[in-house]
Amino acid sequence: MSSADKILVIGPSWVGDMVLAQSLFKQLKSDRPACQIDVAAPSWTLPLLARMPEITQAIALPFKHGQLSLGERWRFGRGLRVQGYTQAILLTNSLKSAILPWAAGIPLRTGFKGExxxxxxxxxxxxDKTRLKKTVERFMTLGLSPQTVLPSALPQPALVADAANADRLLHAFKLDASKPMLGLCPGAEYGEAKRWPAEYYAQVANHALDAGWQVMLFGSDKDAPVTASIQQLTQQRCLDLAGKTSLGDAIDLMSLCQRVVSNDSGLMHVAAALDKPLVAIYGSSDPKHTPPMHPDAVIQYLGLSCSPCFKRVCPLGHLNCLRQLSPEQVLPTLALTRVEFAS
Known part of the structure; x- marks a missing residue:
């Protein structure tokens, strides 16, 4: 491999954005099959990168969130000089993210105009945000020459789950492999204006449980109050995983699901990249900006006159964009029937 094929990508911090970045990685591999792609990103994104076959090396960035740390970034970049990268692609637009590839002496440093x-x-x-409306389109265009037009069909993210770990977790959590599994992702780190009400998720869960399904509640420790509420409304019949799994374990467990319902969150993009039948629920955000990258994903979005507002909390106090989206509207798209999975 020539040194001209060695690319360092400065990756995003959000789980969903990192999943979308795989479209860029796939395009780079298609255009330059011999290239090596390394990604430098916060450590919590590394389980995603480990499940992307396009990535040669994932580099954990040690910097604390929000801190400039100019000297530390410069020293870290200097340490990468021996790697011989000839191009850096910056998926973040901050000043601090540009210091590392410059200090690493990478001759071609590609990114959008930023700070x-x-x-x-x-x-x-x-x-041009009017031309590149989607996050994935913005990532993709940085991997192309300035004169190249984006392909009409973008590569779809495709995470490769760890089957052995999934099997281990299946037994550790005493799940029944013969029964269908529904994954629910009721959290959204951005804020409550992206969270479908817990009681609505509970109605979907009860419907599935009564039909003989198993239900897993995915989320971080911050989502534990929401999943606890769902558990209470379902008589503790779900498997509550909030804060009990690493991101890697959550990915591998989700690979076992036959259906997933999710707010617009990182786990929504994970489900799409695992090729799961997915219902994606949108409130304050815009499905035209960050849609799940799966052609069969069902997007539930009311598109009210006040939507999308992109706020963390409903500025009008009613959250109608989510409250008026009833479980009765969502359930038909799931087809949660026992007969479908009969042996």
Whole structure:
């Protein structure tokens, strides 16, 4: 492999954005089959990168969130000089993210015009948000030459679950492999204006449980109050995983599901990338901006006059964009029937 094929990507911090970045990685591999792609990103995203076959090496960034740490970033970048990267692609638009590839001496540093990054980014692209409406389109265009038009069909993210770990978790959590599984993702780190009400998730869960399904509640420790509420409304019949699994374990467990219902969150993108039949629920956010990258995903979005507001909390106090989206509207798209999975 020539040194010209060695690319360092400065990856995003959000789980969903990292999943979408796999479309870029796939395009790079398609255009330059011999290239090596390394990704530098916060440590919590590394389980995702481990399940992307396009990635050669994942590099955990040690910097604390929100801290500039100029000297530390410069020293970290200097340590990467021996790697011989010839291109860096910056998927983040901050000044601090541009320091590392500059310090690493990477000759071609590609990114969008951002926070005073002149000189640090020497292949600077203007960001036309009206033309590039989707996050995935913005990531993809950075992997192409400035004159190249985006392909009409973008590569779909496709995570490769760890089957052995999934089998281990199946037994550890005493799940029945012969019974269908529904995954529910009721959290959204961004804020409550992206969270379908817990009682609605509970109605879907009860419907599935009564039909003989197993129900797993996915989420971080921050989602534990929501999943606890769902558990209470389902007589403790779900498997509550909030805060009890690593991201890698959550990915592998989700690979066992036959259906997934999720808010617009990182786990929504994970489900789509695992090729799961998915119902994606949108409230304050815009499905045109960050849709699940799966052609068969069902998007539930009311598109009210006040939507999308992109707020963390409903500024009008009613949350109608989610409250008026009833479980009765969602359940028909799931087809949660016992007969479908009869042996």
């Amino acid at each position: 005073m990054r002149y000189g640090l980014v020497n292949d600077m692209r203007p960001l």
